[in-house]
Amino acid sequence: MSSSPDHGARDHAVWSASATARNWQCAGALALTMNTPEQRESIHAARGTATHQVAEKMLRGGPTPKLGDIEATKGHQIEVDEEILASAEMYVGYVIDTVRCSGAGTAPLLMIEQRFDLGPLGGPFEAGGTADAVIYDGYLKRLQVIDLKHGMGVVDVKGNPQLRTYALGALLANPGLAVDQVTVTIVQPRAPHRDGKIRSETFHVADLIDWTADLLVAMRRSKQAADEHAACGGNAVLLEAWAEKWLRPGKCKFCAAEGWCPKLRKKSLDVAGLWFDDMDRPKLNAPAEQSPEAVARDLAALDMLEDWIKARRAYAHALAEAGTPPPGYRLVDSYGHRKWGAPEAKIVADLKAVAGLDADDVYDRKLKTPAAIDKIVGKAGAEKLKSMWLKQITGRTLVKADATDRPDAPAMADRYFEATE
Numbered sequence: 001m002s003s004s005p006d007h008g009a010r011d012h013a014v015w016s017a018s019a020t021a022r023n024w025q026c027a028g029a030l031a032l033t034m035n036t037p038e039q040r041e042s043i044h045a046a047r048g049t050a051t052h053q054v055a056e057k058m059l060r061g062g063p064t065p066k067l068g069d070i071e072a073t074k075g076h077q078i079e080v081d082e083e084i085l086a087s088a089e090m091y092v093g094y095v096i097d098t099v100r101c102s103g104a105g106t107a108p109l110l111m112i113e114q115r116f117d118l119g120p121l122g123g124p125f126e127a128g129g130t131a132d133a134v135i136y137d138g139y140l141k142r143l144q145v146i147d148l149k150h151g152m153g154v155v156d157v158k159g160n161p162q163l164r165t166y167a168l169g170a171l172l173a174n175p176g177l178a179v180d181q182v183t184v185t186i187v188q189p190r191a192p193h194r195d196g197k198i199r200s201e202t203f204h205v206a207d208l209i210d211w212t213a214d215l216l217v218a219m220r221r222s223k224q225a226a227d228e229h230a231a232c233g234g235n236a237v238l239l240e241a242w243a244e245k246w247l248r249p250g251k252c253k254f255c256a257a258e259g260w261c262p263k264l265r266k267k268s269l270d271v272a273g274l275w276f277d278d279m280d281r282p283k284l285n286a287p288a289e290q291s292p293e294a295v296a297r298d299l300a301a302l303d304m305l306e307d308w309i310k311a312r313r314a315y316a317h318a319l320a321e322a323g324t325p326p327p328g329y330r331l332v333d334s335y336g337h338r339k340w341g342a343p344e345a346k347i348v349a350d351l352k353a354v355a356g357l358d359a360d361d362v363y364d365r366k367l368k369t370p371a372a373i374d375k376i377v378g379k380a381g382a383e384k385l386k387s388m389w390l391k392q393i394t395g396r397t398l399v400k401a402d403a404t405d406r407p408d409a410p411a412m413a414d415r416y417f418e419a420t421e
Contacts, residue, residue: 017129017165024161027221028246031229032257041075050078051150055088059112087189091148095133102137109136116169124223131166141180149188157186157199179205259315268308271301317398332406336394338370
């Protein structure tokens with residue numbers, strides 16, 4: 001079994017295997033992102049990372065992660081919940097079953113979180129990645145690559161450039177293995193798919209070698225786009241022409257440039273123009289636009305527009321966190337749900353003494369939340385409990401300057417010194 005650092009601590013190659021599908025479609029994406037400062041990890045990405053870390057621990061046979069454990073990622077402390085455990089268990093179960101069914105008398109090889117380098121291909125970028133699980137069946141001369149995806153966005157396995165890159169990397173990382181067949185598998189517990197939550201594609205190793213030529217062509221397209229982007233030298237007219245030539249939106253979901261990509265912005269504003277007049281007022285829909293076909297067309301456009309809006313808001317938030325909020329906006333604290341502010345035993349004793357509650361009142365399977373207790377004791381009783389709970393700051397929200405009476409959130413550096421004084 002191979003070893004590797006935690007997912008949250010890994011660096012990515014310039015051409016990351018996980019971004020192959022995006023770079024394949026949009027040759028200019030790499031030019032926009034290769035020198036972009038790393039953005040704050042989203043909670044969704046962090047939950048995916050935590051799920052991978054839990055699964056890796058399970059496969060390595062260490063202490064089994066359990067509900068309530070904390071997994072540290074780059075930007076978050078993720079509590080292991082039932083959803084994370086269920087995803088990890090489905091993936092681990094499939095990997096273990098695959099190992100058991102491999103070999104036919106010979107011991108199969110299992111490589112966990114195997115790093116690989118595509119440098120031997122002679123491509124124009126540093127390229128590589130990490131395969132979640134690689135299994136070699138010497139009896140069948142078959143190499144299997146299994147990829148865990150915790151997200152809900154459905155991913156197809158057939159012809160998937162990311163998975164083929166992982167397979168190619170696994171071949172390069174294990175040069176002594178005799179391989180005839182390659183099987184790539186996606187395990188996606190939270191995304192229903194017509195082919196099931198676990199789906200595979202098998203092809204001959206010669207097909208993978210042939211595909212490598214296409215991969216190198218895609219890499220060289222991205223290199224040409226990057227060179228031409230650098231040659232623009234910041235000239236707005238040249239950059240506009242460059243964007244029209246090299247940017248192809250469509251695989252934008254995890255692109256670091258999604259919030260400020262000029263081609264995506266133009267495409268999104270063109271879509272928005274379908275519903276607004278020159279005065280930015282909503283157009284009145286004509287009767288012909290009420291047909292199911294028109295609604296279907298608009299829904300497809302709205303999905304793209306909503307994704308761009310979210311990405312644009314996230315980019316604005318990142319600017320504000322970096323100390324340069326857009327004019328007319330500021331950061332304020334956002335608050336989570338109330339939590340009890342003392343150990344459970346003390347809270348239970350105080351609820352019994354102060355509010356006259358018994359165990360059935362304060363417990364479900366676990367201590368009830370402050371909001372649930374409020375419903376039981378009523379408004380007057382809730383007033384007596386204010387000193388028992390606290391409301392923690394969970395992050396910061398970017399709002400219009402006149403949208404709330406909350407005070408400005410202190411700078412992160414100020415908050416750090418507050419906490420250490």
